[in-house]
Amino acid sequence: VQLQASGGGLVQAGDSRRLSCVASTRFFNRLAVGWFRRAPGKEREFVAAINWIGDTTCTDSIKGRFAISRDNARNTAYLKMNILKPEDTATYYCAAHEDVGGRHDNTLDSEYDSWGQGTQVTVSS
Helix, strand or coil: CCEEEECCEEEECCCCEEEEEEECCCCHHHEEEEEEEECCCCCEEEEEEECCCCCEEECHHHCCCEEEEEEHHHCEEEEEECCCCHHHCEEEEEEEEECCCCCCCCCCHHHCCEECCCEEEEEEC
């Protein structure tokens, strides 16, 4: 599965931004999709994930600010980011893996076998 992430850019603190992840597969509805990010000088970290039936999970630092969603008809997952902070500055990556019938945590990057190229989000103070 090829993934194309987009939507990044330079924003100001407090702004909103929506990232998109388009998958090149007829079986998008069978996939879990996760968003990860890597800030400068830091390890890649989990941000949010949505499983094949639409259940979501996210890391504590973005709860109440970010929301993950999916549109199976468009083969697309989204990450809506609100109230952006300078510490959200990072390259954001979407990832996917087959999810139907599995018991997956979906927060571990090792679970994912397809990755997008990343999209940069820079939040100025």
